[in-house]
């Protein structure tokens with residue numbers, strides 16, 4: 001029983017998902033699929049409310065409603081170490097920050113909770129937190145440090161002379177030995193049941209887009225320089241240091257994050273990740 005309407009796909013409105021979406025958008029027919037671009041925190045809510053059917057989203061927000069969602073396999077926004085766009089930025093000594101106030105971007109779910117985990121379990125500190133729109137200057141007027149993600153973090157890092165900048169992907173790697181998965185692509189269970197072929201088509205388009213993008217980063221790098229500024233060498237390294245897979249290694253890192261989040265009361269339940277299986281790919285030979 002299919003939907004009598006187009007399938008809505010949520011696209012994170014940051015450069016970090018470009019490899020997964022760049023080509024896919026052109027390949028998915030517009031009469032069947034609608035792309036909705038928003039920041040992660042808005043897409044997280046939209047999936048929960050059913051305003052989007054399939055979306056790139058915060059891995060933390062997936063976990064909050066894991067029973068209602070299914071993960072599209074081997075797609076993510078992860079980092080093996082440095083992520084370059086999830087940054088705690090301050091002008092003050094770290095001791096002041098640990099005992100002070102941190103402004104958190106309103107656009108994130110994974111990274112704000114990663115920071116809480118790092119503060120509690122790594123630094124054994126309990127700073128105060130306030131949530132704000134992502135603007136470094138106003139955040140640092142009201143707090144001792146700011147957590148930014150995505151394009152806002154990238155732009156802030158280009159203007160960060162004289163600031164201390166902590167890359168949370170790098171800190172997580174040095175602390176735990178694991179990589180970190182910040183975003184996943186998930187589908188509502190009801191959509192996967194009603195529209196398995198459409199979901200399989202989206203999975204195929206995103207997987208092929210990732211493959212094409214990573215085989216030749218130049219078109220994405222040119223687009224990033226044009227739309228977001230910066231040097232092509234920056235963007236080449238940015239896309240190369242991100243990791244778009246979600247295999248055993250990435251799952252192990254994310255499972256540790258979920259475990260710490262539960263330990264701190266940031267998640268209620270143990271998470272059992274469920275993956276979409278593309279039955280349309282199974283050929284029956286008679």
Ligand SMILES: C=C(O[C@@H]1C=C(C(=O)O)C=C[C@H]1O)C(=O)O
Pocket residue numbers: 012014016040041057058059077083085086107108109110111112149150151182183
């Ligand atoms: C690598 C990133 O990963 C992301 C971080 C997210 C979060 O903190 O909730 C959500 C999606 C991604 O945008 C980034 O934002 O730069």
